[in-house]
Structure formats: structure tokens, C-alpha cells
Amino acid sequence: MDIPLVEPGTVGPCPVAPDALQGIKRQQTNPGRWNGPNWPEFAAALRSQGVELQETNAARAIFATDAGGTAHGLPHGVVTARSAAQVAQLLRTAQAFRVPVTVCGGGLTTEGESVAFGGVLLDMSGMSHVIAIDAAALTVRTEAGIFWHSLAEELRRQDLDYLSAPLNLTSSVGGTLGVGGIDVNSARLGCSADQALALQVVTPTGDIVECSDTHNAELFQRVILGYGQFGVITEATLRVRRYTPLRMHYFYYASLRTAIEDLQVLDRNDASDYSGILTIMDCAVNVLVAFDSDEREAAFMADWRPRLRGHGELSFGLRTLIHYILRPWKLGEAWYLLQRKRELFPELQRSEYMHDGTMFDRSVVFSRAVWKFWGSRQMVIPDLATSAEKFVEAVERGNAVCRKYFAHYTLYLVGIRLRPEHRAHYEMSCIPPDAEGWAYGCEFEPMFDDRVYSRDYLQSFKNEIYDIGVDMGASYYRFGGMMKGYIRRVFGDAVVDRQLALKRAADPAMILNRHVIF
Amino acid sequence: MQPRLGNGTARRPADFTACSGCGLCLLVCPVWRRTHDLGLTPLGRAKALQYGARATDIAASTESCTLCAACEPVCPEEIALVAMTLDLRSRLPQAAAAQVRFAHEASNAATAPMPPPPAAAVLLPDRALRERPATLARVSALLGGASRIALGADDGADIALALEAGVAIPAARLERFLQALRRATTIVAADGLLLRHLRIWLPRARSVGLGEALSRLPAVRGRLRASDLYVIEPRAYHADYQRLVKHYDGLRAAAACAFNLDLQRIAVPATARSLAQRLGLEAADDGVQLRWILHGRKIARVVVENLEDGAAFEQAGALPVVHLADLADDGTSA
Numbered sequence: 001m002d003i004p005l006v007e008p009g010t011v012g013p014c015p016v017a018p019d020a021l022q023g024i025k026r027q028q029t030n031p032g033r034w035n036g037p038n039w040p041e042f043a044a045a046l047r048s049q050g051v052e053l054q055e056t057n058a059a060r061a062i063f064a065t066d067a068g069g070t071a072h073g074l075p076h077g078v079v080t081a082r083s084a085a086q087v088a089q090l091l092r093t094a095q096a097f098r099v100p101v102t103v104c105g106g107g108l109t110t111e112g113e114s115v116a117f118g119g120v121l122l123d124m125s126g127m128s129h130v131i132a133i134d135a136a137a138l139t140v141r142t143e144a145g146i147f148w149h150s151l152a153e154e155l156r157r158q159d160l161d162y163l164s165a166p167l168n169l170t171s172s173v174g175g176t177l178g179v180g181g182i183d184v185n186s187a188r189l190g191c192s193a194d195q196a197l198a199l200q201v202v203t204p205t206g207d208i209v210e211c212s213d214t215h216n217a218e219l220f221q222r223v224i225l226g227y228g229q230f231g232v233i234t235e236a237t238l239r240v241r242r243y244t245p246l247r248m249h250y251f252y253y254a255s256l257r258t259a260i261e262d263l264q265v266l267d268r269n270d271a272s273d274y275s276g277i278l279t280i281m282d283c284a285v286n287v288l289v290a291f292d293s294d295e296r297e298a299a300f301m302a303d304w305r306p307r308l309r310g311h312g313e314l315s316f317g318l319r320t321l322i323h324y325i326l327r328p329w330k331l332g333e334a335w336y337l338l339q340r341k342r343e344l345f346p347e348l349q350r351s352e353y354m355h356d357g358t359m360f361d362r363s364v365v366f367s368r369a370v371w372k373f374w375g376s377r378q379m380v381i382p383d384l385a386t387s388a389e390k391f392v393e394a395v396e397r398g399n400a401v402c403r404k405y406f407a408h409y410t411l412y413l414v415g416i417r418l419r420p421e422h423r424a425h426y427e428m429s430c431i432p433p434d435a436e437g438w439a440y441g442c443e444f445e446p447m448f449d450d451r452v453y454s455r456d457y458l459q460s461f462k463n464e465i466y467d468i469g470v471d472m473g474a475s476y477y478r479f480g481g482m483m484k485g486y487i488r489r490v491f492g493d494a495v496v497d498r499q500l501a502l503k504r505a506a507d508p509a510m511i512l513n514r515h516v517i518f
Numbered sequence: 519m520q521p522r523l524g525n526g527t528a529r530r531p532a533d534f535t536a537c538s539g540c541g542l543c544l545l546v547c548p549v550w551r552r553t554h555d556l557g558l559t560p561l562g563r564a565k566a567l568q569y570g571a572r573a574t575d576i577a578a579s580t581e582s583c584t585l586c587a588a589c590e591p592v593c594p595e596e597i598a599l600v601a602m603t604l605d606l607r608s609r610l611p612q613a614a615a616a617q618v619r620f621a622h623e624a625s626n627a628a629t630a631p632m633p634p635p636p637a638a639a640v641l642l643p644d645r646a647l648r649e650r651p652a653t654l655a656r657v658s659a660l661l662g663g664a665s666r667i668a669l670g671a672d673d674g675a676d677i678a679l680a681l682e683a684g685v686a687i688p689a690a691r692l693e694r695f696l697q698a699l700r701r702a703t704t705i706v707a708a709d710g711l712l713l714r715h716l717r718i719w720l721p722r723a724r725s726v727g728l729g730e731a732l733s734r735l736p737a738v739r740g741r742l743r744a745s746d747l748y749v750i751e752p753r754a755y756h757a758d759y760q761r762l763v764k765h766y767d768g769l770r771a772a773a774a775c776a777f778n779l780d781l782q783r784i785a786v787p788a789t790a791r792s793l794a795q796r797l798g799l800e801a802a803d804d805g806v807q808l809r810w811i812l813h814g815r816k817i818a819r820v821v822v823e824n825l826e827d828g829a830a831f832e833q834a835g836a837l838p839v840v841h842l843a844d845l846a847d848d849g850t851s852a
Contacts, residue, residue: 057566058562058571061568061569061570064565064569069538069539080556106541125544127554149545150545157815169541170544352783353783355771368592371542375540375594377537
């Protein structure tokens with residue numbers, strides 16, 4: 001086999017199993033393991049400063065893979081973050097000894113971005129304390145390793161809530177701010193990363209720096225949506241709001257295009273407080289909307305509900321029944337839809353999370369359902385993020401790829417309100433450069449149904465989805481780790497080289513999350 | 519991977535191999551709250567086992583577990599996490615220390631008089647309840663008195679301790695304990711860990727926790743105030759979560775009081791103790807848990823199902839504490 005030489009810091013074609021790919025040059029890059037020169041000296045130097053370093057197999061095994069379960073690697077040692085000063089000690093020492101440091105928050109990456117292929121795994125969950133809540137100013141200062149749900153638990157004791165966070169209880173604040181974060185209110189409030197007011201960051205060379213839009217703004221711009229390249233977020237100040245339960249409505253469509261068009265009309269007109277689409281394949285397309293107040297709900301029902309082309313549950317059920325009666329060869333698909341409805345719908349309406357028709361904790365309801373019905377030891381969730389205008393085509397093309405590879409799958413679609421003043425944050429991120437006003441994202445989530453798929457099969461699936469992005473000038477949420485071969489193809493050499501130069505200046509030894517992007 | 523929706527397959531009991539690393543168990547784990555050390559959590563144990571760790575490699579983690587069982591109802595893979603921890607404990611050489619204690623208690627139990635003829639219902643108090651005869655008498659009376667519920671002469675305290683330590687229970691001892699319960703249609707158990715196993719050993723009997731039994735009584739629930747903090751005993755609650763979450767949700771709607779429940783409706787343990795603390799080898803330190811339960815709440819009184827929890831709150835000293843059984847006789851109640 002002819003294995004091409006690849007210059008460090010660049011990405012070359014992967015020679016592994018090229019025949020597994022379907023029509024494109026393979027770009028999977030599961031990084032080589034760092035071989036550990038200077039490790040004993042580094043470990044001794046770290047310990048001499050009082051930094052606890054765990055090297056047992058049991059401690060390292062916890063971080064051997066991420067939520068995706070397809071990238072596997074072991075760190076040489078694990079450091080549990082306890083303070084910014086300790087993280088600074090670690091990074092200074094790692095620079096001196098050129099030891100890679102991989103940062104892990106909730107470990108919910110799917111492409112191996114939080115997996116250490118040698119070196120140190122920095123477990124940020126050790127920094128999980130809420131520092132101060134200012135109920136009058138509606139802000140919270142928190143350590144950045146905290147899970148969003150743990151933050152919500154604290155905020156709720158003061159009748160407060162975060163603005164926007166991934167529908168996943170164990171996403172960490174720091175990890176989310178580094179990559180984006182979408183919620184079903186992102187069409188109104190923007191991505192979670194846009195909620196940050198200020199950060200404490202430990203730079204790759206070990207300086208502890210406070211930054212915001214007005215103070216060390218350049219660092220703030222680079223760290224927000226920076227995929228962990230320019231520093232470790234150790235504390236964050238976030239906007240919060242008064243807590244409100246929400247009232248949710250579901251409308252059912254048989255057409256992706258129609259549902260997306262209606263969703264975008266709702267978003268453009270600020271018709272609801274929450275909006276998104278969740279599907280069972282492309283057979284049952286569910287537009288969900290929700291409201292923080294009775295007034296907003298009443299206004300929606302009066303002004304927008306009549307214009308929606310979706311149906312209520314009963315009406316859609318009858319239409320679907322007729323559809324399958326006329327197509328008896330699709331009985332298997334009909335049976336699957338019925339089973340899924342019977343098992344999933346009650347989970348979304350569990351009485352302990354609902355009171356008087358309102359949902360008390362959307363993240364609890366959806367996150368529990370996500371892990372129960374979609375989670376497993378392997379997950380791939382390729383995505384496409386486009387401008388509003390390109391979104392229907394991107395989703396329809398991605399849907400066709402899902403149909404080709406898997407019997408069952410789910411699509412999760414949501415809009416992201418863009419903040420013009422944060423344009424600098426968005427460079428080389430999930431926000432596509434041509435998006436104005438809103439960007440739209442779609443996650444393509446195959447169901448494995450107890451089948452075992454090879455990593456190459458899954459990689460081929462992801463590649464076909466991502467090729468659509470290259471073809472359409474889109475972007476991706478998960479472009480790091482094993483998908484980083486697409487970075488130059490989708491963002492272009494000029495942008496990537498500029499970011500790489502910034503990275504080299506900020507991180508001379510290229511130690512911090514070094515295999516994630518570059 | 520566990521069976522998923524739409525394939526028509528029932529879920530199987532899962533073991534550590536099914537752990538996907540979602541981390542939902544961390545959110546409810548009292549050891550995690552205290553230490554923020556992933557290695558001391560169910561996730562840490564499962565992941566270590568997946569990558570070849572032996573029981574002795576993760577002994578500190580296994581022994582730190584409080585067996586509150588909060589992790590089980592939140593685990594999307596439905597892994598039997600309590601059974602996993604007990605199995606790991608049984609593989610540790612340290613279990614021998616507890617075995618000595620078990621053997622001692624077993625011999626005491628063996629010399630105890632045989633239990634009275636079984637009634638339709640049997641009450642199994644735990645050690646703390648036995649040490650409070652007045653409260654025990656009130657519990658018995660509230661549950662119908664001697665004519666309706668028999669006080670188990672053999673309360674299985676040594677068996678509960680053996681379960682806690684992961685020590686094998688001699689078949690003869692277990693049989694002797696269960697013999698007195700076989701004809702009972704209802705068993706009310708104060709020990710949540712014992713209750714979990716009674717449901718397995720005696721599937722035909724209706725085994726309920728003391729907290730549930732008392733909180734269903736109008737004489738008790740009618741005395742709850744909106745300014746109360748009601749502290750659910752977590753082991754019994756989490757062992758039968760799907761059913762009991764509805765019971766306590768109803769109680770919350772009726773009484774409008776606060777509960778030691780988090781946003782996932784998981785009970786936050788007041789007394790979260792490691793194996794060494796349960797065995798009395800280390801001092802208990804419930805401060806982190808008590809502070810978190812009380813944090814940001816405006817309450818006037820703590821109502822407990824479990825006397826050990828009550829003692830911890832009394833020691834904290836901030837609020838009056840009352841056991842559920844004492845509520846019915848509380849002359850100061852509205």
C-alpha cells in the first residue's frame with residue numbers, strides 16, 4: 001500500500017480501507033497515537049507542582065471513547081480540573097514538554113474530538129460549581145465544566161433558567177460555548193455560544209485571561225466557537241432569565257419541504273418562542289412549537305395556526321392510515337411508525353414533567369427521550385448547516401442518503417438566529433458564511449436497530465452527507481475529529497490557513513486539542 | 519446495544535457492557551456531587567469494566583457507592599447498576615470484614631425466638647426504628663395495629679447489612695428469614711435495600727416501603743403543610759421508581775409541599791454513605807447533601823420517612839424535624 005507522507009498540521013488522505021468508500025476520496029483522520037517522548041519527565045514536573053495526575057488503567061479507560069463510540073484512544077494520564085491556576089500549570093508544563101492536552105467536558109462529541117490519542121486528558125467536569133447568581137442582573141457566573149442540567153438545577157432554586165442549551169443534560173457549558181449549541185429556542189435566541197457575556201480562559205501557554213466583547217475581544221472571538229483551539233474556558237458569565245414552564249404543540253406533515261417552509265415562516269415572523277422539527281424518517285414530520293406565556297400562545301393560535309399546513313395527531317393518523325392502505329407493500333414501514341408512536345409519544349408527555357398541560361423541563365423530557373430511544377454505544381450524527389434558502393434542498397438530499405444507508409432514522413431540524421455583531425465568532429464554525437438572519441441546521445440520526453455497522457460503513461454515510469455540504473457551500477456542526485478532512489474542502493485554504501497561523505501563534509507547541517481541527 | 523423502538527423486542531436486563539457513557543447517572547450521584555471524580559461514579563465503574571478493569575482495580579469506587587440507586591431510573595440503557603455494584607463488592611477481599619459482622623448478627627438472629635404466626639401483613643422495621651419504640655408503636659398503630667399488621671420478629675437487619683456489603687447470605691439464614699414472610703400478602707419494609715430484594719425473593723407479596731405505606735394514609739398526608747420539606751427515602755423510591763414517581767407527584771399536588779426531588783424527579787439522598795460509613799468504620803459526613811437539599815428553599819419544617827435522615831437533619835439543627843409517623847399525632851399541626 002502506498003501511504004503518502006503528510007506534513008504535520010495538514011490533512012492528507014487516509015489510506016485505511018479506501019475500497020470502503022463510495023465514490024469519493026477518503027478523508028477520515030483518526031489521528032496517530034502520540035508516542036510519549038518526555039512523558040516521565042513531564043509527569044514528574046507536573047506532580048512536583050502539586051497537580052494530581054492519574055495514570056491507572058481504570059482512570060484512563062473512562063475517556064477511551066466519546067459519545068460517538070467510533071473513535072478510541074487512551075491518554076497517558078488524566079488530570080481532573082480543579083481551578084484555573086491548576087489548568088494553567090498543566091498547560092505551561094505541557095508546552096514546555098510538548099505534551100498534547102485534550103480537553104473533555106461532557107464527552108458528548110461523536111467524532112473523537114474529546115478523545116485523547118496519548119498525552120493528557122483534561123477532565124473539565126471537576127470544575128462544576130456555580131460561582132454567583134445575580135438575579136437582578138439576570139446573569140450567572142459558573143465554572144465551565146458544569147453540565148447545563150446541573151446549572152439548571154441551581155438556577156431553578158431561584159426561579160431562574162438558562163436561555164438556550166443543547167437538549168442534552170450532560171453537555172458541558174464550556175464545551176458548548178466552544179462549538180455552538182442549539183436548542184428549540186435558537187431560532188429566537190441564537191446558538192448557546194451567543195449567550196456568553198464573558199469568559200475566563202486559560203490560554204495554551206498558561207495565561208489566565210478574562211475576555212468579553214469589550215475586553216480582550218479578539219481572544220473572546222476566537223474562543224467562542226473556536227473548537228477548543230485557543231484556550232480552555234474555565235469560567236463563563238451567561239445571561240439567564242426568569243423560569244417559565246412551556247406549552248407545546250405538535251403539527252404533523254407528510255412532506256419535509258412543506259414542514260420546513262412552514263417552520264421558516266414561523267421563525268421569520270417570531271410566531272412562537274420555541275420551534276423545530278423532529279421526524280420519523282420522512283414519513284412523519286413533526287413541527288413543534290412552544291410558548292412561554294398564554295398571550296404568545298393565543299396570538300399564535302389566532303394568527304398563525306390557520307396558515308400552517310400541518311395536521312393534528314388524529315387527522316394525520318387517519319391520512320397516514322389511508323396512505324398505507326393504498327400501499328400495502330409498505331406495511332413494514334407503517335408498523336414501525338405505529339410502534340414508534342406508541343413508545344415515544346408517552347415519553348414526551350410523562351405526567352411527572354407535565355402540569356396542567358405545560359411542560360416543566362423541556363431539556364429533561366427531550367434529553368431522557370434522546371438517550372433512551374437514540375442512544376447506544378455507537379452513534380453517528382452527521383449534520384448540515386445552511387442558509388435558509390438552501391435548507392430544503394440540503395435536507396432533501398441528506399434524507400435521500402439516510403434512506404440509502406439505514407432502514408430507520410430521525411431528522412432534527414432547527415433554526416439559529418444570527419447576531420450580526422458576532423460575525424467574527426462565526427468564522428470557520430457551524431454558521432455558514434452565506435447565512436443572513438438565520439442559519440438552519442439538520443442532524444441526520446440513523447437508528448441502528450440492534451444491527452452492528454462497521455466504522456467504514458458509518459464513515460461512508462457521513463461522507464455522503466458531508467459531500468452535500470461541500471457541493472452546496474454549507475457548513476457543519478461536527479466537522480472536527482474524524483470529519484476534519486472536510487475542513488479545507490468546505491471552508492477553503494485561505495480561511496483555514498489564517499486560523500492555523502493564529503493557532504500556531506497562540507499555541508507554539510500545538511498541544512491543545514491538537515488533533516481536533518488542524 | 520439494547521433493543522430499540524419499533525423492533526418489537528422487549529428490553530433485556532442490561533449490564534455494564536451496555537453503558538454508552540451518556541453521563542446521566544452523574545447528575546444524580548451523591549458521590550459525584552461531593553467529589554466530582556468520574557472514577558467514583560457508575561459511569562466510571564462501567565467504563566473501567568468495559569476496558570478490562572478487575573473489581574480490585576476499582577475497589578475505592580465500588581466502596582464509595584451509597585447504594586441510593588438514584589442512577590438506575592435515569593439510566594437509558596436500564597443497566598442494573600445496584601446489582602453491578604453489589605456484585606463488585608462481593609468480589610473484594612474487604613468484604614470479609616463485613617462477613618464477620620454478618621456472621622455475628624446471624625448467630626444472634628438464629629437464637630431469637632421464632633416469629634409469631636404470620637399475618638396478612640408484616641412490618642419489618644430497620645435498626646433505627648427499633649431503637650425508637652414509641653415511633654415504632656405509632657407506625658404499627660397507623661398501619662392498622664396488631665390485628666392487621668404483625669411486627670416481624672426477625673427484621674433481617676443482618677441480611678440487610680450483608681446485602682450492603684455484597685456478602686453472600688447463607689441459604690439457611692435466608693430461608694429462615696423468608697419462612698416467616700411467605701404467607702404475608704403485604705410486607706412493609708423500612709430498609710430500602712432489603713425491600714428491593716424482598717420483591718425478588720417474594721414476588722407474590724406486595725412489598726412496599728415504610729414511607730409509601732405511611733404517606734398513603736389520610737391521617738398522615740392531611741397533616742402535611744405547604745411549608746414542609748418532605749424527604750423521600752431514596753432506596754425504596756428508586757427501586758420502584760416508575761410507580762412511585764406518580765405516587766409522590768400526586769402527594770405533591772395535594773400537599774403543595776417541597777420534596778427532595780431534583781428536576782428529573784429523582785430523590786436527593788440526605789444521608790449518602792459509603793460502605794465504610796455504613797459499617798461504622800468511618801464517620802458520616804452528610805453536610806454536602808443536606809446543604810444541597812436545603813439550598814435556596816424557604817421551608818419551616820422537615821418531614822422524613824427515614825429516621826436516619828431525620829437524625830442528620832436534626833444534627834444540622836436548622837429546622838424542626840418530624841417523622842411521618844409522628845405527623846398524625848402532632849398537636850401543633852394545622
